[in-house]
Amino acid sequence: MRILQTHALRGPNYWSIRRHNLIVMQLDLEELEEKPTNLIPGFDDRLLALMPSLMQHGCSEGRDGAFMERVTEGTWMGHVIEHVALELQTLAGMDVAFGRTRQTSTYGVYNVVFSYVEEAAGRYAARAAVRICRTLVAGEPYTELEQDIQELKEIREEVRFGPSTASIVEEAQTRGIPHIRLSEKSLVQLGYGIHQKRIQATTTTNTSIIATELASDKTATKGMLASVGIPVPRGTTVRRLADLEEAIEELGGYPVVLKPLDANHGKGITVDVRDLKTAQSAYDAAREFSKEVIVEQYITGKDYRILVINHQVVAVAERVPAHITGDGRQSIHELIDQVNRDPRRGFGHENVLTLITIDEMTQRILDLRGHTLDTVLAEGEICYLKSTANLSTGGTAIDRTDLLHPNNAFLAERVSRNIGLDICGIDLICPDISQPINEVGGAVIEVNAAPGFRMHIAPSEGLPRNVAEPVVDMLFPPGAKTRIPIIAVTGTNGKTTTTRLIAHILRGIGLRVGFTTTDGVYIQNQMVMKGDMTGPFSAKLVLKDPTVEAAVMETARGGILREGLGFPVCDIAVVLNVTADHLGLKGVETLEDLARVKSVVPESVHPDGFVVLNADDELVADMAHDAKAPVSYFSLDPQSPLIQDHVSRGGIAAVFEEGHVSILKGAWKLRVERVVNIPLTLSGRAVFMIQNVLAATLAAFLHGIKIDDIRAGLGSFVPSPAQTPGRLNVFDVNGFEVIVDYAHNPAGYEAIQQVLERMDNPRKIGVIGGPGDRRDEDLRKLGYLAAGMFDAAIVKEDDDRRGRAPDEAASLIVEGIKQRNPEFPFQTILDEAEAVEHALRNAACSDLVVIFPADVQRTIQIISRVKEESDPVRLP
Numbered sequence: 087m088r089i090l091q092t093h094a095l096r097g098p099n100y101w102s103i104r105r106h107n108l109i110v111m112q113l114d115l116e117e118l119e120e121k122p123t124n125l126i127p128g129f130d131d132r133l134l135a136l137m138p139s140l141m142q143h144g145c146s147e148g149r150d151g152a153f154m155e156r157v158t159e160g161t162w163m164g165h166v167i168e169h170v171a172l173e174l175q176t177l178a179g180m181d182v183a184f185g186r187t188r189q190t191s192t193y194g195v196y197n198v199v200f201s202y203v204e205e206a207a208g209r210y211a212a213r214a215a216v217r218i219c220r221t222l223v224a225g226e227p228y229t230e231l232e233q234d235i236q237e238l239k240e241i242r243e244e245v246r247f248g249p250s251t252a253s254i255v256e257e258a259q260t261r262g263i264p265h266i267r268l269s270e271k272s273l274v275q276l277g278y279g280i281h282q283k284r285i286q287a288t289t290t291t292n293t294s295i296i297a298t299e300l301a302s303d304k305t306a307t308k309g310m311l312a313s314v315g316i317p318v319p320r321g322t323t324v325r326r327l328a329d330l331e332e333a334i335e336e337l338g339g340y341p342v343v344l345k346p347l348d349a350n351h352g353k354g355i356t357v358d359v360r361d362l363k364t365a366q367s368a369y370d371a372a373r374e375f376s377k378e379v380i381v382e383q384y385i386t387g388k389d390y391r392i393l394v395i396n397h398q399v400v401a402v403a404e405r406v407p408a409h410i411t412g413d414g415r416q417s418i419h420e421l422i423d424q425v426n427r428d429p430r431r432g433f434g435h436e437n438v439l440t441l442i443t444i445d446e447m448t449q450r451i452l453d454l455r456g457h458t459l460d461t462v463l464a465e466g467e468i469c470y471l472k473s474t475a476n477l478s479t480g481g482t483a484i485d486r487t488d489l490l491h492p493n494n495a496f497l498a499e500r501v502s503r504n505i506g507l508d509i510c511g512i513d514l515i516c517p518d519i520s521q522p523i524n525e526v527g528g529a530v531i532e533v534n535a536a537p538g539f540r541m542h543i544a545p546s547e548g549l550p551r552n553v554a555e556p557v558v559d560m561l562f563p564p565g566a567k568t569r570i571p572i573i574a575v576t577g578t579n580g581k582t583t584t585t586r587l588i589a590h591i592l593r594g595i596g597l598r599v600g601f602t603t604t605d606g607v608y609i610q611n612q613m614v615m616k617g618d619m620t621g622p623f624s625a626k627l628v629l630k631d632p633t634v635e636a637a638v639m640e641t642a643r644g645g646i647l648r649e650g651l652g653f654p655v656c657d658i659a660v661v662l663n664v665t666a667d668h669l670g671l672k673g674v675e676t677l678e679d680l681a682r683v684k685s686v687v688p689e690s691v692h693p694d695g696f697v698v699l700n701a702d703d704e705l706v707a708d709m710a711h712d713a714k715a716p717v718s719y720f721s722l723d724p725q726s727p728l729i730q731d732h733v734s735r736g737g738i739a740a741v742f743e744e745g746h747v748s749i750l751k752g753a754w755k756l757r758v759e760r761v762v763n764i765p766l767t768l769s770g771r772a773v774f775m776i777q778n779v780l781a782a783t784l785a786a787f788l789h790g791i792k793i794d795d796i797r798a799g800l801g802s803f804v805p806s807p808a809q810t811p812g813r814l815n816v817f818d819v820n821g822f823e824v825i826v827d828y829a830h831n832p833a834g835y836e837a838i839q840q841v842l843e844r845m846d847n848p849r850k851i852g853v854i855g856g857p858g859d860r861r862d863e864d865l866r867k868l869g870y871l872a873a874g875m876f877d878a879a880i881v882k883e884d885d886d887r888r889g890r891a892p893d894e895a896a897s898l899i900v901e902g903i904k905q906r907n908p909e910f911p912f913q914t915i916l917d918e919a920e921a922v923e924h925a926l927r928n929a930a931c932s933d934l935v936v937i938f939p940a941d942v943q944r945t946i947q948i949i950s951r952v953k954e955e956s957d958p959v960r961l962p
Contacts, residue, residue, distance in 0.1 A: 087163060087220060088114050090195065092212055094205045097622060097650035098690040100683055101199050105184050106650060109171070109208040111198045112190070113164050113216070118223065119194035124160030132222045133157060133166070136231060139177065143169050162187070163219055164196035171200050171215035175207060178238035179432075191675050207241045210234075248272060250288045250539040257554035263568045264654060266626060276561065279570035279600070279634035283561040288509045289536045290561060297506035298535040302348050304380055307505065307533050314504050316497065317529045321382025323347060330369055331362060333381045341384035344368040346376030356450070358384050364454050371450060385515040385529045390486065392494075392512040393542055393553055394502040396560040399495045401542040401551040402487045402519060408442045408471045408480030412463025418452070419444075419459040422471070430546070431480075439546060442480035447472055483541035485548025486519055493522040501533060508560065511537025570634060572653055573785055576641045576687045577662030577706075578680070579834050580778045581620070583805075583813045584662060585640040587766065587782040590809070591799030592636050595791060600628035601638040604828075605811060605942070609634060621645025625652025643674070643683050651686060657695040658788060659688040659715075660781050664705040665833035669861060681705040691715040696788040698781055701728045701739070718788060720780035722773070724750070740784035742776050747800070749787055758783055759797045765804045771844040772814055774837035775805075812942030814841070817949050820956035821931040823847065826945055829938050830857055832864065835871040838936065842875055847934035852876035853925050854938055855918065858888035858895045865895055869902025876936070879903065879912040882921035884940035892916065919944060926952045 090112040097106050123129050134140060134154060143153035153169055168185040175182050180203035187198050202208025214234045221228040247255060251272040255265050258276050266275040272287045283291045289298070300306055308318040324333050334342055344365065345355040354375040356368030365381075372379040393401040410421040422442055425431070431439040444459065448471045452458060455469070463469055472479045494514075502510040516528025523529070542553045562568055575585045582603045589601040593611065600609045602624040606616040609631055615624070620642035628637045629652070641651065664681045674680050688697040688709050700706040701719035707728060710717040717737070721729050724741040729750070733739055739750045742761065749756040761770040764779055779800060786796050805814045812828040829838050842850055852875060856868045872879050881896045881903075896914055903910050915921040922945050925935050939945035 087116055087118050087216065087223075089213070089216060090114055092209060093648060094202070094208065095650040096205075097652055097654060098686050099650035100647060100686060101186055102184065103686065103689045105201055106654065107202050107205070107208070108184070108199055108650075109202050109205075109212050111167075111212045113167065113196050113198050115163055115194045115196065118163045122160040122162055123157045123166060126223055128225065129222055130154065130157045132225075132227075133170075136218070136222070136228055137170065137173055137177075140169060140173055143173070145169075162196070163223070164189075164198045167212075167215045167219055168198050168200050170218055171198075171208075171211040174211045174214055174234060174238060175202065178207065178235050178242060180204065180207060180238070180242060190673050197673065204242050204245050206245050207238050210238060210241055245270065247274075248287060248538075248540075249543060251285065253539050253543050253552075253554040254285055254288075254557050257552070257558045261558065261562075261568075263558070263562065264629075266630060268630070275630060276558075277568040278572075278629045279637065280598070280632060281567045281570060282630075282632055285557075285561075287536050288539060288557070290508060290557065292508040292560065293535065294506045294508070301505055301507060301510075301533045301535040304345070304347060304532060308382075310504060311501060311530055311533075314500070316501055316504070317523060319343075319383040319385050319529045319531065321380055323378045323380050324369075325378055327366065327369055330365055330379075330381065334362075334365060337381065337383055340365075343380075343382050343384050344372050345380050345382075346372045346374075347378040347380055348376050367450065367454070371447075383529075385527075385531065387515045387517045387528055388519070390514045390516070390519050391483075391537070391541060392490070392498045392514055393537060393539075394498050394507075394510040394512060395553065395556040396508060397499050397502050398556070399490065399498050400487075400556050401485070401553050402490045403483040403541040403545055403548075404486045404519070405476075405541065406482045406484070408482075410463070410469050410471065412465055412467040412469065414465035415462065417460045417462055418457060418469060421463070439482065440480050442471060444471075447479075482546035485542070485545040485551065487549070487551060489520040491520050491522055493524070494519060497523070497530075501530060505533050507533070507535055509537065509557065510534070570629070570636055571658075571789065572629075572637045572639060572656040573658040573660065573789070574639045574641045574651075574653075574656045574687050574690075575660045575662070575781075575785075576643075576684050577660075577700075578665040578667050578831065579829075579837065580662045580774065580781075581640045581642065582828070583766070583775070583810050584660060584778045584782050585638050586810055586813075587778065587799070587803055588660075588785055589638045590803045591782065591786045591791060591796055592638065592789075594799045594802070595795050598633050598635045599638060600631055600634035600636075601640070602628060603640045604642070618642075622649045622652030629653065641687050643680065646683050646686050647674070651690055653690075655690055655692040655695075656687070657692070658698060658785050659691045659695075660698040660785050661685075661688055661700060661706045661709060662777065662781055663700055663703045663833070665831065666864065666867075667831035667833070667860070669864070677705060681709070685709045685712060688713050688715075696785075698784050698788070700777070700781070701726050701732075702777075718784055720777070720784050722777060722780075724748075738784070738788065740780040740787070742780060745770070747776070747779055747783055749784070749793075756793060758793055759800050764800045766800070766810070766814075768805070768814065768816070768841065772837075772841045774840065775814060807946045811946065812939065815946070817953065819926065819929075819949060819953045822929045822933040822935065824926070824929075824949055825934065825936045826942065826949070827936070827938060828942060830940075831860070832867045832871060835868060835875065835938075838938075839871065839875045842934070842936070845934060848932055849877045849930070850875070850934045850936065851925055851929065852879040852936050852938070853882060853921050854879050854899065855882045855884060855940065856895060856899060857884060857940070858886070858890035862898050865898035866902035866905065869899035869904075870906045871902075872899070873903045873906040873910045877911075879910070880921045880925050881912055881914045882918045883916045885918060886940070919948065922948050923952070 092111045095108040145153040164187040168187045182201040185200040276283050311318050322333050340360045342359050343357045354372040359365045389405045391403045426441050431441050498512050511534035513532040516523045517526050542551045575581050589599045592599045602619045604618045606613045607619045607624045620640045625639050693714050695715045697713045697715050697717045701721040720740040722742045724743040729739050733750045736752045747758045761767050767775045815826040817824040852872050854872045856865050883896050929935050
């Protein structure tokens with residue numbers, strides 16, 4: 087049994103539209119294909135003994151114990167690994183339940199699919215599940231389960247959002263606001279394109295850098311607050327140990343607090359210092375984090391954190407440092423262990439409370455009190471273990487929001503406005519938060535930029551507060567837009583042209599458009615990244631751009647299979663056709679398989695959007711059954727029964743009728759433009775281009791674009807190297823014509839053949855080839871078709887042979903040529919650039935040279951050079 091490959095899906099995908107986070111592991115069972123679990127003695131008992139919680143797996147029957155019954159009765163190992171991988175993650179605190187295991191067309195090879203919370207943890211679970219099952223099959227005990235679970239927990243803590251970020255993202259999700267993680271840390275984009283906002287933990291797009299710098303300078307903060315009448319403890323800063331005693335005397339003596347000038351999270355702080363020796367030790371601890379040390383009055387009372395968002399108080403928590411209470415029997419170390427056994431405490435941020443660790447701060451506090459870890463405290467004696475009440479160091483929090491006195495709320499809001507922070511954590515010490523602090527005593531100790539939310543969303547005691555809600559309200563006030571329109575285009579042929587045409591129409595009405603194609607990613611018609619950009623990476627690139635107002639995404643099969651869609655939902659999906667291409671790759675064996683992959687796009691349209699389908703392609707038209715959004719059709723046949731039935735029920739369609747591109751809307755017909763006036767169709771000779779025009783016209787109309795604007799877009803979109811590189815580009819070179827088209831599959835060749843039949847050139851020469859990763863029969867089909875399209879041909883190969891040997895793909899094409907016409911004139915020039923150059927140099931007047939290039943830009947450059955040499959530009 088071995089893993090052939092593993093990849094992670096991150097969006098709507100072939101396996102599930104709703105479950106975006108899936109691991110797909112291709113597993114070769116090898117000899118275990120002949121041994122289901124009932125033929126492996128004792129396997130079920132060993133598995134259940136190792137992971138008793140598998141009894142809760144209901145499998146497809148949905149009842150406890152059903153999965154283990156399948157194991158006892160006999161199931162294949164891929165199915166077992168699926169469940170083990172799910173349970174490993176659940177045991178590590180990541181509840182997951184969805185899984186599928188399906189056999190591929192290769193004997194003994196399965197796709198094992200299961201959900202994950204964190205991708206790195208999902209990948210680890212895949213490997214660990216295989217390791218576990220191998221061991222149990224061999225009849226050996228598996229001894230590393232606890233280690234695997236701990237590894238998964240640590241991976242989760244390393245990569246997942248912290249509680250503050252997670253709460254904001256979750257609140258955004260409840261409102262339908264999309265998010266994109268921009269870094270491995272907590273930098274997150276909320277919303278798309280021009281409407282986006284960013285957060286990093288609790289720092290937002292609105293957070294002032296001046297305010298952040300001010301809050302980090304504790305001395306400057308106190309000075310600012312004192313100047314506007316906010317009570318703060320008196321204090322000073324020292325840079326030398328020799329100045330410490332004098333500074334304490336200036337403050338009126340002990341008790342005092344020492345802390346670093348610019349550290350955070352309680353690092354280097356010592357409170358309630360009552361003698362010089364302790365003060366000197368505290369000074370050394372603070373100097374580890376800052377060159378300057380703050381010495382200030384020790385304010386007695388309870389420690390409160392007031393959270394102010396958008397200058398309004400939203401939550402208050404009383405914070406208690408990590409501590410233990412003596413029982414007269416156990417040592418301090420034993421009491422810490424006892425506290426850590428509280429099920430609410432966990433590793434990092436996994437639970438409400440964090441495990442208490444024995445660190446340098448703890449040791450220093452114990453030393454100051456004359457204790458060691460072996461000290462037995464008297465019954466009822468409280469021993470604090472940290473200088474601060476941070477939850478990350480084991481502290482606890484009690485919600486006190488409802489007790490806050492209005493005067494104290496007013497004070498806190500004044501603090502946030504004077505410092506200038508949009509999200510502000512105010513540390514205040516006073517005897518009682520329910521009384522005005524100017525009456526009972528107390529002071530603002532610190533002001534924190536990017537305050538943590540955990541103490542408020544999951545307090546140890548009291549009512550949890552949804553403090554993420556006001557953050558999202560601030561970033562996206564009522565009525566604010568969060569998304570840009572997304573139009574996704576898929577199919578086998580015509581995707582790039584249709585994508586470009588839709589983007590062109592949108593630009594015509596003044597929108598700043600980002601679009602993706604097989605040529606590259608374009609922002610406002612400028613290529614920002616070159617290459618085949620039809621997958622999730624390029625989609626996210628467009629959605630992350632802060633200038634983009636609308637997105638048009640060419641969406642190909644490869645990206646869907648590899649990672650899923652790059653967006654959870656879209657507004658309009660266009661499916662052009664499903665024809666034989668890429669078959670035999672990545673488990674896609676039939677046209678029906680390919681249609682299922684393409685159908686992911688229309689199934690991902692939100693219910694208020696539109697699905698645009700080709701009524702002339704049965705596989706495409708059938709996608710209407712699974713669409714959640716309203717469906718519209720386009721067709722070359724206005725009398726199509728599907729079209730007639732659709733519009734009779736009030737539906738919308740685009741058709742080619744009486745020489746026009748028209749919109750049918752119920753009983754009404756809206757004529758958009760005559761086809762002869764649309765350059766892309768070559769005056770109507772390129773029928774396949776008419777289909778692309780119909781699809782783009784319908785998508786634009788459904789998007790709400792006026793007919794006049796659509797007509798203007800169709801009339802100004804010319805099939806040229808500038809607007810549609812490699813898509814039916816026509817050149818006049820020294821008396822003969824050249825057509826360049828990216829056709830690379832049988833359907834593409836047949837579409838060009840329809841154009842050639844309408845052209846009267848006396849001799850038509852093809853420069854033909856095909857991608858090496860296509861099936862042998864597909865390459866032969868290209869040769870067969872070429873022998874019926876052209877009077878002569880040059881057979882070439884792509885620079886990237888995609889795993890085939892030199893001349894292998896070309897030989898298969900030649901076989902197809904000879905199958906159709908053994909006397910057909912052709913020659914083989916494997917190098918594409920040489921083949922193109924040869925065809926152009928040897929073409930006669932009135933010939934038509936048709937080139938199907940892999941490298942479009944290079945081919946266009948060669949044509950331009952040959953044309954310039956034959957007809958050089960001369961200055962007058």
